[in-house]
Amino acid sequence: QVHLVQSGAEVKKPGASVKVSCKASGYSFINYYIHWVRQAPGQGLEWMGRINPYDADTDYAEKLKGRVTMARDTSTTTVHMELSSLRTDDTAVYYCVVITQGYWGQGTLVTVSS
């Protein structure tokens, strides 16, 4: 049984950073890219970036470059996504996804508010 289990909801102030984790199980962790996708309230889906768990190679969305960092830990089959310099418009549900297999995490609500 495949699971992508994400860390819990976060409330942050503008300018702070947030780190969301995604623990993968039930499949070969190093064989599939893990992507991060977010969805602001009432809005569409936004691709943030992806990481290759095999070699930790990353590819980030242009608009988030400089603020987003993705990393993986093969010993715990976990990927982490850190977003810095948070703004109120970063308020969204954040998902980790294995695109080609259709595996989605349960989502993590990040609220940025003063």
Add this chain to the structure above:
Amino acid sequence: EIVLTQSPGTLSLSPGERATLSCRASQSVSSNYLAWYQQKPGQAPRLLIYGASSRATGIPDRFSGSGSGTDFTLTISRLEPEDFAVYYCQQYGSSSTFGPGTKVDIK
């Protein structure tokens, strides 16, 4: 960055009717790495189609994907009540981007 445009923005149809959703890319999608998702309120998106035309596991055969290059289509042959939702396309060949979505609602 590849920009995806979906049309129409909203599609109003009755159960049993055929739905045709379009996704157009600003440049060719490499290896036809194009996916379609269905999303219902309060739920994560569900993968329907990957590789432009391959149905994901457990997806009914009334859903089909077609197209190549810059023009792609999702067809729902006969709408069931549970199919009324928002549909997104995504290209994952050159980095990745999502389209803005098409809402299929009940007429």
